[in-house]
Amino acid sequence: MPARRVAVIGAGYVGLTTAACLASLGHDVVCADVDAGKVDRLAAGVVDLAEPGLADLVAAGTAAGRLRFVLGAAAAVGGAEVVMLCVPTPMGPDGSADLTVVESVVADVRGLLAPGCVLVAKSTVPIGTTRRLAALLGRADVPVVGNPEFLRECSTVTDFLRPDRIVIGADDRAAADRVAGLYAGLDAPVLHTDPASAELIKYASNCFLAMKLSYANAVAELCERFGADMADVGKGMGMDHRIGPQFLAPGPGWGGSCLPKDTVAMVRMAATADVDFALVRATVEANTRQHERMVAKIRQAVTGRPDGSLRGVRLGLLGLAFKAGTADLRDSPALAVATLLRRAGATLVGYDPAVPPTATLAGIELVPDAYRAALDADALVVLTEWPQFDRLDWARMAALARRPVVVDTRNLLDPGRLAQAGLSCAGVGRPDHGVSADLQWELVR
Ligand SMILES: NC(=O)C1=CN([C@@H]2O[C@H](COP(=O)(O)OP(=O)(O)OC[C@H]3O[C@@H](n4cnc5c(N)ncnc54)[C@H](O)[C@@H]3O)[C@@H](O)[C@H]2O)C=CC1
Numbered sequence: 001m002p003a004r005r006v007a008v009i010g011a012g013y014v015g016l017t018t019a020a021c022l023a024s025l026g027h028d029v030v031c032a033d034v035d036a037g038k039v040d041r042l043a044a045g046v047v048d049l050a051e052p053g054l055a056d057l058v059a060a061g062t063a064a065g066r067l068r069f070v071l072g073a074a075a076a077v078g079g080a081e082v083v084m085l086c087v088p089t090p091m092g093p094d095g096s097a098d099l100t101v102v103e104s105v106v107a108d109v110r111g112l113l114a115p116g117c118v119l120v121a122k123s124t125v126p127i128g129t130t131r132r133l134a135a136l137l138g139r140a141d142v143p144v145v146g147n148p149e150f151l152r153e154c155s156t157v158t159d160f161l162r163p164d165r166i167v168i169g170a171d172d173r174a175a176a177d178r179v180a181g182l183y184a185g186l187d188a189p190v191l192h193t194d195p196a197s198a199e200l201i202k203y204a205s206n207c208f209l210a211m212k213l214s215y216a217n218a219v220a221e222l223c224e225r226f227g228a229d230m231a232d233v234g235k236g237m238g239m240d241h242r243i244g245p246q247f248l249a250p251g252p253g254w255g256g257s258c259l260p261k262d263t264v265a266m267v268r269m270a271a272t273a274d275v276d277f278a279l280v281r282a283t284v285e286a287n288t289r290q291h292e293r294m295v296a297k298i299r300q301a302v303t304g305r306p307d308g309s310l311r312g313v314r315l316g317l318l319g320l321a322f323k324a325g326t327a328d329l330r331d332s333p334a335l336a337v338a339t340l341l342r343r344a345g346a347t348l349v350g351y352d353p354a355v356p357p358t359a360t361l362a363g364i365e366l367v368p369d370a371y372r373a374a375l376d377a378d379a380l381v382v383l384t385e386w387p388q389f390d391r392l393d394w395a396r397m398a399a400l401a402r403r404p405v406v407v408d409t410r411n412l413l414d415p416g417r418l419a420q421a422g423l424s425c426a427g428v429g430r431p432d433h434g435v436s437a438d439l440q441w442e443l444v445r
């Protein structure tokens with residue numbers, strides 16, 4: 001397949017990864033963003049995202065003359081054979097995906113696209129959007145193709161270069177083949193579909209992942225009640241190839257820039273077709289409940305009661321990002337739990353290795369290391385699974401804290417090691433507080 005001239009609109013997680021990876025595959029890429037500072041930094045070789053391998057690919061692409069950065073979509077699209085939209089589609093006020101940015105880019109570039117160019121929706125867009133964009137574009141000579149992206153933050157480059165599948169949804173097979181040709185250097189199956197199916201594959205996949213997580217969290221609750229251990233239950237479930245071992249680790253609830261918005265958008269999208277997608281609705285509700293359950297767990301650990309008061313209680317929060325390896329705080333479950341703790345009257349001191357203490361987070365005093373978070377704390381709460389928390393000097397943490405109590409919502413730490421350091425440790429999905437004797441008795445009978 002020939003090298004193509006590609007314009008990538010948006011230089012965020014998806015756009016910058018797409019641009020750098022396509023350049024590494026030999027294409028000639030221009031990447032545009034509206035953020036002038038970001039464009040200047042990228043042009044100077046500075047990559048803000050701490051994604052493994054990304055800065056190297058940007059440097060290599062730039063040095064080879066195959067990757068450039070420009071301000072604004074209009075400056076990127078002239079002469080492009082493929083234009084890829086990688087701009088945000090955030091949650092709108094009613095929960096559905098807000099397509100304002102996507103549509104404004106299409107309006108900006110419609111008169112500038114070369115005849116025969118293919119416009120690609122890589123952003124996550126609701127069913128019907130690809131065809132609607134074709135109508136909005138109003139250019140019979142410019143086909144619009146859906147090509148959803150499945151990469152994860154913290155592994156954007158490897159996920160892009162080694163995808164499980166490439167999905168291309170198009171009404172025009174020649175246009176679809178041109179987009180497929182961009183990925184010819186990758187060893188991945190290509191699934192050709194109509195545009196609606198491609199759009200639904202993206203939402204259905206993200207919702208399924210969220211559902212699996214809410215399910216795992218619900219099973220973890222049962223583990224706590226019945227004295228089972230979710231580590232073993234998840235392992236046993238995951239050994240069935242039809243289930244698979246991933247996405248079964250319980251936690252404080254799932255979050256991030258996509259699963260929360262995409263699940264809610266799916267429910268809204270279904271409602272427009274008079275379908276009550278109760279399963280996805282329950283998935284979202286279970287996640288909210290998971291945040292509340294974490295607060296009850298913290299109350300229990302601090303006061304001995306799941307509804308005990310947190311007034312005057314000082315909590316050291318370890319980890320604020322939505323998962324380890326990123327500074328991304330968007331829809332972080334850590335912040336959702338923190339908000340509930342604050343409302344319950346707790347004073348919050350927080351530390352995250354990727355969040356500078358100079359950042360501002362409402363209601364959380366940020367400190368530069370974990371030991372400062374431990375100082376005078378009534379309990380320490382692990383909210384993000386940063387591996388370095390496991391390597392802390394926990395005896396020192398215990399000495400600094402007012403009370404030797406840890407609530408580990410990620411099951412990151414070894415409770416035995418913490419016990420040696422004099423700390424109690426409650427996790428998720430394991431019988432830390434002991435199963436009630438009544439319940440055990442019921443089970444035996
Ligand atoms: N973050 C992720 O892991 C994944 C995200 N997606 C989807 O990809 C899309 C983009 O997401 P992210 O890359 O995470 O967003 P992001 O927020 O990291 O990046 C978006 C970029 O677009 C730029 N931008 C905004 N308006 C623009 C305009 N008019 N012209 C040019 N640039 C503009 C922003 O300045 C920003 O740099 C969303 O639809 C998201 O749902 C899909 C798969 C994975």
Ligand SMILES: O=C(O)[C@H]1O[C@H](OP(=O)(O)OP(=O)(O)OC[C@H]2O[C@@H](n3ccc(=O)[nH]c3=O)[C@H](O)[C@@H]2O)[C@H](O)[C@@H](O)[C@@H]1O
Nearest residue numbers: 149150151152153247248249251254255256258259322323
């Ligand atoms: O559309 C998107 O943006 C992307 O959304 C997710 O990727 P990402 O948001 O990077 O995060 P995940 O790794 O999926 O984690 C989501 C949340 O689930 C939590 N999680 C994950 C796995 C697990 O076993 N337990 C668990 O609690 C994480 O801590 C995090 O809060 C999907 O995994 C990607 O396939 C998708 O492309």
